[in-house]
Amino acid sequence: DRYGRGGGDRDRDRGWDDRDRRGSGGRPGEREEIVDDTIDCPIDCRGLVIGKGGARVKRIEEDTGCRVESKKELSYLNLRGTRRAIRMAKEHIASLLRVTELPPMPPAPPEGAPCAAEVPVAMDVIGKVMGYVGANIKKIQCLSGCYMNWDRAGGVMRLFGEPDVVARGKSMLLDAIEAAPEGRGGGGGAADDRGGEPANANNASGEPRDASAEVPVRGQAGFLIGRAGETVRRMEADTGASLHLDNHSQIMQITGTRDEVERGRRAVEDCIERGIRAQEEARSRGPA
Template structure:
């Protein structure tokens, strides 16, 4: 409980202060001499060791280190070291005792270090382990023999080959291993393909794999369960096969997007034999695959192509959701629905992708008698058809200007104020259709024609060249709009096309070849 002296306070870690008390000066001197002799006879030595050498020093259950302490008389303490990932990388061994004991222990430790030098070789892929090991381990045994007794272990988790033995043997083994791996990489290419892209690579009953082998001369082994593809053969054949595989699967594509797909949408999206998804893939120049586990469509390609394909997939998914809606019209309005010989109705169904069911006309029915028309199809298609039918029911005109997604989004984002002014000035409604591909103009017939011309002028201003107008004879314009010259005259040019074509628009058919997604329908 006494306060520490200045000498005690100055002690370094690992040091101790011995206090000697005696009755006489002679006894004090004698005790001091004995303690100094003892202290001077005890020494300490430290040596760094690799993890392999530390393991050899400790031995099974600590047997080796215990025997060495017993035979040398030295105390041996091992402090193991780890890297940032927590892996053992060696340790520091501290030897303490008399000079003779420490010298004996150090000689034994140096011998263990010399016999347990380690060289490591990195693996570029765990898939090369089989080629390195050889049949029943024959390659590894030969390396151990040719290197002069080194032992070889493969650390798959860290992708390392560990060569242990004397410095000479370990270095020799490492050199042989590097040569074996270099040869394996030249003669074998290991490619990891996403599982969703494997069906494209394998093809029906392996037809695509066979085609690659015939075309390139390489041997291709693909696992649909793991996505690992092994390519063997001469270097030039391997290079050609790898390039073909990457092209087919879009592995090196600069852009990738995943579009979620509900379970009940998968069938309609794929179509018979995958025809629908293949059509999107070919139309946009992308690699399109279905990941059933993640329930998404994976698109690979350049950025613009992927964006276009993603929009097409989303549209297909929306169309896969089937809805039904009814519109009530008067019987004397049905002529405006059908057009000449049903041309207008057919056009409406084609352009909206819906089925418009009109009940049979009752004999002797009055002109004001209600007729309930049922529209069935995709969400956006039904909305488009219903908009046209409701406009007819209200004695108005609904006209769709199809521009494509890029032009439509540009117009609605940059020209909203101008569109609002057109609505106010022309007393019409101007709205982008929810599918983002077209602009709907609804209003009185004469007002719609003027409003459409205003919208077209905005398109030309904000997206120059988006519209291509073609002047055609009036008779051909009538045919394009689903009207004959006679019916156009009879109907006063009131309605045409999908819900009515303004005369101004009909005189410039083929106008909406919009650049957006190449979807201009020329309504």
């Protein structure tokens, strides 16, 4: 049964087979082999992966194109999709499970409390520093004991805590910045201060901008970015989300509040579908 809550049907299975092929990152219309695999997931950690009402596992499925199933009596999850989709799903699930091994998050400072230090973080690496659903920046905070908050206007990470805690957090943050691949943004992230906020960032209304999603671009990177970045900037303006294209993995990284990320994800997926349809129509017309 799916997520340990109920059964599916053959039509849904066929639908996921098609989705896996579409989300694999291959050429439009190209069919890739669908395979089955598993990943260890202790039963008491399953809720962390599935999320409330299945919301988190659905997002993993949407971001990767891999189907994820669990059965109550089994300490692993079943995965179905292309090899690339399964690899991405495993990476996302593993990053979530690693959270269970961490110490608790440090407490937030009192409202209005001054920070102890500030660390500049470039927009082209902030998505990597944050990690999937904020896993990387949360790990840094948990291990260092240093609470961190992203200052959008200044483009800096603000650090809170005692001097030794802040020193440890700053060192870990600088290591993460140095390890992040630079210059892989293919136009994602317009030239404003909104791009890629990690956990604990807030928008003007105070809502945390700690949500994120990743969408394989399926060969439509150029269509998504548009002439001189026009298309991606318009999507950012329309949705409020920050978009960053990782050219190496061909994945669009989307960050913001939950609502912004959902709007951004839909906008990116709609744009990808338009690009694929345009390619298919061009092929069907043949040479001019």
